[in-house]
Amino acid sequence: xxxxxxxxxxxxxxxxxxxxxxxxxxxxxxxxxxxxxxxxxxxxxxxxxxxxxxxxxxxxxxxxxxxxxxxxxxxxxxxxxxxxxxxxxxxxxxxxxxxxxxxxxxxxxxxxxxxxxxxxxxxxxxxxxxxxxxxxxxxxxxxxxxxxxxxxxxxxxxxxxxxxxxxxxxxxxxxxxxxxxxxxxxxxxxxxxxxxxxxxxxxxxxxxxxxxxxxxxxxxxxxxxxxxxxxxxxxxxxxxxxxxxxxxxxxxxxxxxxxxxxxxxxxxxxxxxxxxxxxxxxxxxxxxxxxxxxxxxxxxxxxxxxxxxxxxxxxxxxxxxxxxxxxxxxxxxxxxxxxxxxxxxxxxxxxxxxxxxxxxxxxxxxxxxxxxxxxxxxxxxxxxxxxxxxxxxxxxxxxxxxxxxxxxxxxxxxxxxxxxxxxxxxxxxxxxxxxxxxxxxxxxxxxxxxxxxxxxxxxxxxxxxxxxxxxxxxxxxxxxxxxxxxxxxxxxxxxxxxxxxxxxxxxxxxxxxxxxxxxxxxxxxxxxxxxxxxxxxxxxxxxxxxxxxxxxxxxxxxxxxxxxxxxxxxxxxxxxxxxxxxxxxxxxxxxxxxxxxxxxxxxxxxxxxxxxxxxxxxxxxxxxxxxxxxxxxxxxxxxxxxxxxxxxxxxxxxxxxxxxxxxxxxxxxxxxxxxxxxxxxxxxxxxxxxxxxxxxxxxxxxxxxxxxxxxxxxxxxxxxxxxxxxxxxxxxxxxxxxxxxxxxxxxxxxxxxxxxxxxxxxxxxxxxxxxxxxxxxxxxxxxxxxxxxxxxxxxxxxxxxxxxxxxxxxxxxxxxxxxxxxxxxxxxxxxxxxxxxxxxxxxxxxxxxxxxxxxxxxxxxxxxxxxxxxxxxxxxxxxxxxxxxxxxxxxxxxxxxxxxxxxxxxxxxxxxxxxxxxxxxxxxxxxxxxxxxxxxxxxxxxxxxx
Numbered sequence: 001x002x003x004x005x006x007x008x009x010x011x012x013x014x015x016x017x018x019x020x021x022x023x024x025x026x027x028x029x030x031x032x033x034x035x036x037x038x039x040x041x042x043x044x045x046x047x048x049x050x051x052x053x054x055x056x057x058x059x060x061x062x063x064x065x066x067x068x069x070x071x072x073x074x075x076x077x078x079x080x081x082x083x084x085x086x087x088x089x090x091x092x093x094x095x096x097x098x099x100x101x102x103x104x105x106x107x108x109x110x111x112x113x114x115x116x117x118x119x120x121x122x123x124x125x126x127x128x129x130x131x132x133x134x135x136x137x138x139x140x141x142x143x144x145x146x147x148x149x150x151x152x153x154x155x156x157x158x159x160x161x162x163x164x165x166x167x168x169x170x171x172x173x174x175x176x177x178x179x180x181x182x183x184x185x186x187x188x189x190x191x192x193x194x195x196x197x198x199x200x201x202x203x204x205x206x207x208x209x210x211x212x213x214x215x216x217x218x219x220x221x222x223x224x225x226x227x228x229x230x231x232x233x234x235x236x237x238x239x240x241x242x243x244x245x246x247x248x249x250x251x252x253x254x255x256x257x258x259x260x261x262x263x264x265x266x267x268x269x270x271x272x273x274x275x276x277x278x279x280x281x282x283x284x285x286x287x288x289x290x291x292x293x294x295x296x297x298x299x300x301x302x303x304x305x306x307x308x309x310x311x312x313x314x315x316x317x318x319x320x321x322x323x324x325x326x327x328x329x330x331x332x333x334x335x336x337x338x339x340x341x342x343x344x345x346x347x348x349x350x351x352x353x354x355x356x357x358x359x360x361x362x363x364x365x366x367x368x369x370x371x372x373x374x375x376x377x378x379x380x381x382x383x384x385x386x387x388x389x390x391x392x393x394x395x396x397x398x399x400x401x402x403x404x405x406x407x408x409x410x411x412x413x414x415x416x417x418x419x420x421x422x423x424x425x426x427x428x429x430x431x432x433x434x435x436x437x438x439x440x441x442x443x444x445x446x447x448x449x450x451x452x453x454x455x456x457x458x459x460x461x462x463x464x465x466x467x468x469x470x471x472x473x474x475x476x477x478x479x480x481x482x483x484x485x486x487x488x489x490x491x492x493x494x495x496x497x498x499x500x501x502x503x504x505x506x507x508x509x510x511x512x513x514x515x516x517x518x519x520x521x522x523x524x525x526x527x528x529x530x531x532x533x534x535x536x537x538x539x540x541x542x543x544x545x546x547x548x549x550x551x552x553x554x555x556x557x558x559x560x561x562x563x564x565x566x567x568x569x570x571x572x573x574x575x576x577x578x579x580x581x582x583x584x585x586x587x588x589x590x591x592x593x594x595x596x597x598x599x600x601x602x603x604x605x606x607x608x609x610x611x612x613x614x615x616x617x618x619x620x621x622x623x624x625x626x627x628x629x630x631x632x633x634x635x636x637x638x639x640x641x642x643x644x645x646x647x648x649x650x651x652x653x654x655x656x657x658x659x660x661x662x663x664x665x666x667x668x669x670x671x672x673x674x675x676x677x678x679x680x681x682x683x684x685x686x687x688x689x690x691x692x693x694x695x696x697x698x699x700x701x702x703x704x705x706x707x708x709x710x711x712x713x714x715x716x717x718x719x720x721x722x723x724x725x726x727x728x729x730x731x732x733x734x735x736x737x738x739x740x741x742x743x744x745x746x747x748x749x750x751x752x753x754x755x756x757x758x759x760x761x762x763x764x765x766x767x768x769x770x771x772x773x774x775x776x777x778x779x780x781x782x783x784x785x786x787x788x789x790x791x792x793x794x795x796x797x798x799x800x801x802x803x804x805x806x807x808x809x810x811x812x813x814x815x816x817x818x819x820x821x822x823x824x825x826x827x828x829x830x831x832x833x834x835x836x837x838x839x840x841x842x843x844x845x846x847x848x849x850x851x852x853x854x855x856x857x858x859x860x861x862x863x864x865x866x867x868x869x870x871x872x873x874x875x876x877x878x879x880x881x882x883x884x885x886x887x888x889x890x891x892x893x894x895x896x897x898x899x900x901x902x903x904x905x906x907x908x909x910x911x912x913x914x915x916x917x918x919x920x921x922x923x924x925x926x927x928x929x930x931x932x933x934x935x936x937x938x939x940x941x942x943x944x945x946x
Contacts, residue, residue, distance in 0.1 A: 059472025097144025121158025236640025290407025394437025443480025565593030612647030629676025663692025734771025759786025842920025
């Protein structure tokens, strides 16, 4: 009895502790969000406007769709890290409606079409490398003008939302939970009061969340849910487990019963992976399963004279030496071995004992190969005809090439509302079955992107489908024979961006699953390009686009590539591509390359290219040949199925050739000051084991270096940012007042050594005092993950590469002038641009169009919030216009529309009788050619009308 009481007491204590930890994490999230909100309100740069420059046509990852069943031309699209967008014209145009919220990370969305209440579960329900955590459940009753957080703030990732069509206050939610760590706030939650209170109705364990919940379309009481046991680490992903299972509820999600038992016919055990569900009625239910069970050994295929890498895994030295040279050379050539490896010298290496036959297999096993080479069963479809009591696989053969080995990224199935035998599944392709899952036909098409995540079937016209994938939205009206692409939202998921020094300059960027793109700065992001067929951005590389380096001598020479270090030297003029990934020596352990492998052209010599594996490689001839100039600059990797123990950042000081810093994904920062002759670890006093997201050598002081660390892959959201003025011997924490959010990038200003820019998973910041305190950017820039920041120094433009909302740009010329004098003066007025005169000011070429009204930007800094007077004077000092401007403390931006008063007109005519100033068609007077003065406060500047 005493033991039972003690056991009960310990359980209560454990539950109480878990509850306290959960409340504590939710409080931390709430505090960070409030801090960001307050920081944005008080920011000196809150008026600095950002312009989105695209691109759009390649789009980004869709996670969910909500379509108006009575009017399918109206629907909402949820993007993984790009917010929610609304269309009322069948996808011709979209409006972002989540921008006023505190996140752009979306897992699921649901709409009550009767009262237009929108629910958004934040935090993507996938488990990819770039699936960002959310902030709970959001709700809007005004189509996204305002959002209210309804709780579950420590859920991180939400898989499904189901609204009772007969009672909008009754909502059931499947919570996936934390991606990288255990947590209690996962499972099935239910509210009956519109989200004011939630009750956890199903909890499996602290590593198993609910990835899908579906209901009978005609009976809300009948529900099926799937739990998913997963364990993602930076070095390994285990996407299956004993507690991945199917559950059923008969009382609208209040109670649940596990139905995928050993007797049910559905797989059970450690190999059960992600499960997606589709409910036709109370009897017929489908499940798609990512089976992680290993395939049984297949019968020996017909003998072939062609060698495969598996042949060498068990081959003896004696057998190897007896291979025909022709046959061995064929294997070496077909598998991309370096030219120096011919049969004759490879056999000599084996004879001498330097190489073993198995090394000819290991040579090929890099991270990209392992991603696709896995002997798991993969995609399976099961069907129940008795309401989930028993299950039977619908097909006899393997469904190859649907999931490959990364089924964790997919996992949905759909059944047509009018025919129980018409089902749809997807992974990399999208396929349909018209016979209940026995056979399948692809409905992927030439303009449909791969990697699918959402599908809507029109209940009134089942041939009408809306599909969401890694490349945006597609619509078909003939059941997949032909598709329309609806990619106007700017929702690109950029990993890295860069610029060249052309005039006008070009912008480059590498995107998640959408390759690498190049576009001329200043190209309008609109639909006018449809007239010419020339979209201003162009794809220059496929795959998952990564870092870009452009030769400063010739912008046609570009270095870029895709995941795991697969880099190329491109000549964009001749369209030549040269593969340049460094190769280890036969017999050595293969190099480890990060998903986002870093590259860098030396600022001292543009023929010198650095590339980071687990060692730092250097090429002296544009990537043609590489030499490792270091040993392993990581902790040596860890056993797992993800490349780890890799370099993530490289920086060479512009003051000295060979003064190089590297950062790794396991927390190490190394320095060499003799071009790789000697290296020393300079990160011993920094937090351990975190991902080094950036290490940057200063442009302004030789001994200065910046470093940012990222704890995202440990579900650690603290800000880690540091500066050193002594080559990393000592570090100063410069995270200061930045709200909690993992840091991805830090960048120095190109001119002002006191200015820093920083990007986190939830926005961008600027510091005017080397990180002592930070100001938040917000005007035009939503709370979105910022992955890269670059400066075009001549144009004085700051470009921000976001992972979800493409690229933003702003003018930083006024920011670069910040100094102590500015902060002490009441007003600082910056130079305005000149403008060319036009006799068409105030008129339109047709009565059907608005009049053209000119304007110039007026920018000033105020050290106090107050109303200010803006006066316009002629060259000889006559007052032409007098305007009132409401100024905030900090930077202010207003416009002058070049109009003058009647009195001002008379003054100008009196000064210069040779000019004519007539009233324009819009009944306004405009300045003539000449030089004019703008005065704000006591500050003056001039501009010219040419």
